[in-house]
Amino acid sequence: VDPTDAMAALLYVDARAYEQRDRYLYTDQYRNPNNDCTHYATTAREILEDLGPVDYFFAPVGTAGSSIGISRRLREANEKLKVSGIVSTKDSAIPGIRHMDEMFYVGPFEEQKYDQLVGITASEALDGMLALIRDYGVMAGPSSGATYLAALRYLRAIDAEQTERKSAVIIVCDRVELYLSWIEQMRPALFEGYETPEAEHVNVANSAALGA
Known part of the structure; x- marks a missing residue:
């Protein structure tokens, strides 16, 4: 295969x-019903216990389990909840996220459960990932970067219209070290001049052997 x-x-x-x-x-x-049901029973409960009712919810759409399960319970606490599902544009491949042509092959996905589906490019996902790492110390991967970037754009656009405090949640669901090969392929300049500790050790040993 x-x-x-x-x-x-x-x-x-x-x-x-x-x-x-x-x-x-x-x-x-x-297609396992425990995928979204587990997020309904646990992840969403934790969010509500920490924050109370949520106004805006952003999540990447892979299997759709987390976004469907969490949003279902958050809507029970606030029927006005706005849910944004983050997908990739059709010309991009973001690890962990599907594009719209693929969505109908996954189990719990139901388009009507989202207020909007937002397409993000692979380059934009990488930009969002780097912002999470550099600005917040959150060692997230590309699907989280895509979600963060989409949330930031959406919230900035509506911020001026807000007359009261609102709460927004994004799901960080991956870790950067799992995607280093993808990152290097996407943006090799990030790795220029980098040597592993093993390589540095070998260089030092070789220098000593040469009498440097």
């Missing part, structure tokens, strides 16, 4: 799990 073709991989696993169903338990995060 082509490792870059997520749908092909999913169909392959589907077929094998069905053919050998007496041997495997297939948890299948894409």
Whole structure:
């Protein structure tokens, strides 16, 4: 199976799990109801306990489990909640996020559950990721960067119209160290001049051996 073709991989696993169903338990995060239900019962509860009712909610859409599950419970606390699902533009590939043409193949995704779906490019996701790391010390990955950037644009646009305090939540759901190869491919200049500690150790040892 082509490792870059997520749908092909999913169909392959589907077929094998069905053919050998007496041997495997297939948890299948894409269609397992416990995906969104767990976020409804736990992640959303934690948000409400910390913040109370939320006005704006932003989340990346991968399996759609977190965004659907959390928003369902947040809407119970505030029926005026505005939900933004973050997807990639069709010409971009952001790890952990799907684009609109792929959304209808994943389980809990329902377009009507979102007030808007926001398309973000891979370069923009990387910009948002770097802002989270540099400005806030949040070691997040590209899907979180995309969500942060989309939230910032949306909230800046409506900020002048606000007459009372509002609360907004974004989901940070990944870690940067898992995506270093993708980051280097996207923006190699970030890695220019960088040497690993092992390489530095070898250079020092070689210098000593040469009498430097």
